[in-house]
Amino acid sequence: MELKEHKIKRWTGTYKGVDFEINNWQTPPNIIKPNEKDCWTYYIYLHLDRIPEENKPNSYWLKGRKDRNRVYYDYYKHDVMTDLDWHGGLTWYSKEHGFDGSGKVIKIGCDYSHLWDEGEYYDLDIVKNDCKRTIEKFLKKVPNYKYWCCGNGKLYGIEEGLIIENQFHSKEYWFDKDWFKEMWEKTAIP
Numbered sequence: 001m002e003l004k005e006h007k008i009k010r011w012t013g014t015y016k017g018v019d020f021e022i023n024n025w026q027t028p029p030n031i032i033k034p035n036e037k038d039c040w041t042y043y044i045y046l047h048l049d050r051i052p053e054e055n056k057p058n059s060y061w062l063k064g065r066k067d068r069n070r071v072y073y074d075y076y077k078h079d080v081m082t083d084l085d086w087h088g089g090l091t092w093y094s095k096e097h098g099f100d101g102s103g104k105v106i107k108i109g110c111d112y113s114h115l116w117d118e119g120e121y122y123d124l125d126i127v128k129n130d131c132k133r134t135i136e137k138f139l140k141k142v143p144n145y146k147y148w149c150c151g152n153g154k155l156y157g158i159e160e161g162l163i164i165e166n167q168f169h170s171k172e173y174w175f176d177k178d179w180f181k182e183m184w185e186k187t188a189i190p
Contacts, residue, residue, distance in 0.1 A: 007025060014166055015132055016136070017139075024039065042134075047104075060080075061104055075090055084138050091109070093108050147168035
């Protein structure tokens, strides 16, 4: 049995209610490339129950087609997923949850391993900003994406609560707390 150690650095978080993941690793030198290569990817996770009906949430749950014992998804045909300002285009689609009755979640993303990336320098800040731009573009296309309340676990529109330290707090759940009332009044539009 041969074991290979994978030294992947992974950062996860939430930006404007959308979960994301950034990965970085080094590929070892080989005959063609004598130096290690720095590789980057980023992904966003879309919870289909948070996508309003008018944005066709079921269209994101793609039907697979089997070819030589692998399943492929034609994600490049989905007009919203492909038009989110990905670095070099959308290159990843996977179904993460939604089997046996759980809520459907997909993972979509891109990589920095294109021919035009050769010799270019990327770091966490660059990739993080690209990821933020992708999320912002998604939220423009799906402006009523629901937010998960960290207090009661229910879903709400952005107007029904506040994002505090990158977590959504619904007015319904948190309004009896003085600190929330104070923040709500500060952000209220007259």
